[in-house]
Amino acid sequence: xxxxxxxxxxxxxxxxxxxxxxxxxxxxxxxxxxxxxxxxxxxxxxxxxxxxxxxxxxxxxxxxxxxxxxxxxxxxxxxxxxxxxxxxxxxxxxxxxxxxxxxxxxxxxxxxxxxxxxxxxxxxxxxxxxxxxxxxxxxxxxxxxxxxxxxxxxxxxxxxxxxxx
Numbered sequence: 001x002x003x004x005x006x007x008x009x010x011x012x013x014x015x016x017x018x019x020x021x022x023x024x025x026x027x028x029x030x031x032x033x034x035x036x037x038x039x040x041x042x043x044x045x046x047x048x049x050x051x052x053x054x055x056x057x058x059x060x061x062x063x064x065x066x067x068x069x070x071x072x073x074x075x076x077x078x079x080x081x082x083x084x085x086x087x088x089x090x091x092x093x094x095x096x097x098x099x100x101x102x103x104x105x106x107x108x109x110x111x112x113x114x115x116x117x118x119x120x121x122x123x124x125x126x127x128x129x130x131x132x133x134x135x136x137x138x139x140x141x142x143x144x145x146x147x148x149x150x151x152x153x154x155x156x157x158x159x160x161x162x163x164x165x
Contacts, residue, residue: 005047007047007063007066007086007100008066012049012051014049014050014052015048015090017048018045018048018092020093023042025038043123046118047118047120047121049119050115051116051117052113063117064103085125086121094140097123098121098122099121101122105118
């Protein structure tokens with residue numbers, strides 16, 4: 001079983017997809033013709049997950065608690081969040097200072113024992129120290145991933161003329 005994606009203290013065991021986008025602010029150098037990309041100005045993570053089993057409603061309520069706008073109520077959920085925002089830990093990223101900006105749940109008649117969750121988080125830095133810690137964690141993840149061997153190699157997909165791509 002794959003490791004869960006952690007959003008704060010909430011483990012998401014059945015993540016269907018996860019994407020991350022980063023934007024960079026471009027500034028002109030001394031008003032001249034040259035420009036320089038500065039530190040990332042926006043970072044957004046989007047997660048599509050399945051909340052399954054008897055704990056699905058508890059996971060839903062936990063995500064809703066993290067999404068509260070009031071930092072006081074979020075801090076009551078986890079004391080470290082008052083200082084560092086919501087951490088997101090996965091095989092793709094270790095991101096601190098995230099805030100849930102969009103949270104959607106849906107259920108279908110085909111899967112009554114599961115909820116589909118769509119979560120969008122945006123980077124909201126609170127301190128420069130926390131931003132540096134987040135960047136250090138990203139570098140450590142990248143270094144650890146580069147040093148570890150992949151367990152499974154991708155296999156070739158046989159194709160036949162006229163078959164599906």
